[in-house]
Amino acid sequence: MADHVDRVLKQWAAQRPDLDVSPMAVLGRLKRLSRLVEAETGRTFNAHGLDAASFDVLATLRRSDAPHRLTPAELMRSSMVTSGAITQRLDRLEARGLVSRSPSASDGRSVVVALTDAGRALIDEALPDHVATSAGLLAALTKEERDTVATALRTLLESLGDGKG
Amino acid sequence: MADHVDRVLKQWAAQRPDLDVSPMAVLGRLKRLSRLVEAETGRTFNAHGLDAASFDVLATLRRSDAPHRLTPAELMRSSMVTSGAITQRLDRLEARGLVSRSPSASDGRSVVVALTDAGRALIDEALPDHVATSAGLLAALTKEERDTVATALRTLLESLGDGKG
DNA sequence: CTCAAATAGCTTAGCGCTGAGATACATTGC
DNA sequence: GCAATGTATCTCAGCGCTAAGCTATTTGAG
CATH class of the missing domain: 1.10.10.10 (Winged helix-like DNA-binding domain superfamily/Winged helix DNA-binding domain)
Structure with a gap:
C-alpha cells in the first residue's frame, strides 16, 4: 500500500539518506491532495457556470x-x-x-x-x-x-x- | 481559539442551517494551509534563484x-x-x-x-x-x-x- | 505486414493572478 | 489646520499554466 508520496520518500532515502525528509510526508500529500480537490470541486463549479x-x-x-x-x-x-x-x-x-x-x-x-x-x-x-x-x-x-x-x-x-x- | 475556517463555519450555520458544511472544516483548511505553505516554501526557493x-x-x-x-x-x-x-x-x-x-x-x-x-x-x-x-x-x-x-x-x-x- | 489507435513532445492563444505603482480619500500627530 | 502616513481601489505588464491541436513515432489488432 503506497501512494505517490511514499515512493518519493523512498527515493529520497536512497539518494539523500543524510536528509530527514519526513516533513514531505505531510506537505507533499497536502500539495497533491489540494490539487486533486481543486480539480474535482472545479468540475462542480463548472457545472453551474x-x-x-x-x-x-x-x-x-x-x-x-x-x-x-x-x-x-x-x-x-x-x-x-x-x-x-x-x-x-x-x-x-x-x-x-x-x-x-x-x-x-x-x-x-x-x-x-x-x-x-x-x-x-x-x-x-x-x-x-x-x-x-x-x-x-x-x-x-x-x-x-x-x-x-x-x-x-x-x-x-x-x-x-x-x-x- | 478560532481560525478563519471556524468563522466561516459559524457564518454558514447562521445563513444556511439546512446545509451540513462540516466537510469545509477539512477542505477549507486544506486550501488555506496549502496557500500558506506555498508562499513560505516559495520564499526559500527564491533565496536560491x-x-x-x-x-x-x-x-x-x-x-x-x-x-x-x-x-x-x-x-x-x-x-x-x-x-x-x-x-x-x-x-x-x-x-x-x-x-x-x-x-x-x-x-x-x-x-x-x-x-x-x-x-x-x-x-x-x-x-x-x-x-x-x-x-x-x-x-x-x-x-x-x-x-x-x-x-x-x-x-x-x-x-x-x-x-x- | 498494414493501418488505426495510442503515445511523446511541442506550440500557442487565452486566462487569472501577482507585483508594482497610481490615485483618491481617511486618519494621525503635531 | 495641515502635513505625513495609512488605507481602499484600480491599472496593467508579465508570468506560468491550461486546453486544444499539431507532428512524429510506436504499438497492437487483424
Whole structure:
C-alpha cells in the first residue's frame, strides 16, 4: 500500500539518506491532495457556470449577514488573493450581473459589493452541489478521522498566523 | 481559539442551517494551509534563484536514480501539470544550463532530460534549506500528530486514485 | 505486414493572478 | 489646520499554466 508520496520518500532515502525528509510526508500529500480537490470541486463549479474564483466571491458574500454586502478589501482578506485579483473577479461577476458595486456612503475610498438576485440564486443553487462534492471527497475517512485532521490543520494554521490576519 | 475556517463555519450555520458544511472544516483548511505553505516554501526557493516549478523539476530529477535522467512524460506524471507546462519548465531550465535535453536512443518520439552539473549543484544546495523550511512549517505538531495527518491524507489520496496514476 | 489507435513532445492563444505603482480619500500627530 | 502616513481601489505588464491541436513515432489488432 503506497501512494505517490511514499515512493518519493523512498527515493529520497536512497539518494539523500543524510536528509530527514519526513516533513514531505505531510506537505507533499497536502500539495497533491489540494490539487486533486481543486480539480474535482472545479468540475462542480463548472457545472453551474462558475469557476473557483467566482464561487469563492459569491459564497463569501452569501455567508455574510443579509443583505450580503462586503467591500473589496474584506473579500481580499477572506480569499488570500491580491487586491488586483479581487478587482478582476468583481469585474467579471459584475459583467454577468451576479454582483453590483456601489460607492460606500461612509468611506469615500471604498465600494460596497452586493449579491444581486441572480447572484444569490446562482450561489444558492450551486452550494448544495459543492457541499455534496466536498463530502464525497472525504468519504474515505470516518467522522473521527475528519475531526482529527481538521483539528491538526487548525493547529498548523494558527501557528502560521492564520486567524488573526 | 478560532481560525478563519471556524468563522466561516459559524457564518454558514447562521445563513444556511439546512446545509451540513462540516466537510469545509477539512477542505477549507486544506486550501488555506496549502496557500500558506506555498508562499513560505516559495520564499526559500527564491533565496536560491528558483521557483516552485523549477524546484519541482530539479528535485524530481535529483531523487531519481543516478545519472538522474527522466523523460518529459515521467516528469509530467510526477508533477500533476500538463505536457505544455513541462515543455516550458524545461525550456527555462535548459536556458539556464540546469538541465539538458537529448533525443532518446530507444524511442524516436522521446527525449531524455538530465541534470547538468550546475543543476545538480543548485538542487543539492537548495534541498537542505527546503527541508528545514518544511520542518519549520510543521513545528506546531508533535511527531505523532504529523504521522496521523500523513496517514489520513494518504488514505484520502488513495481513495481519489493517486498512487496508481 | 498494414493501418488505426495510442503515445511523446511541442506550440500557442487565452486566462487569472501577482507585483508594482497610481490615485483618491481617511486618519494621525503635531 | 495641515502635513505625513495609512488605507481602499484600480491599472496593467508579465508570468506560468491550461486546453486544444499539431507532428512524429510506436504499438497492437487483424
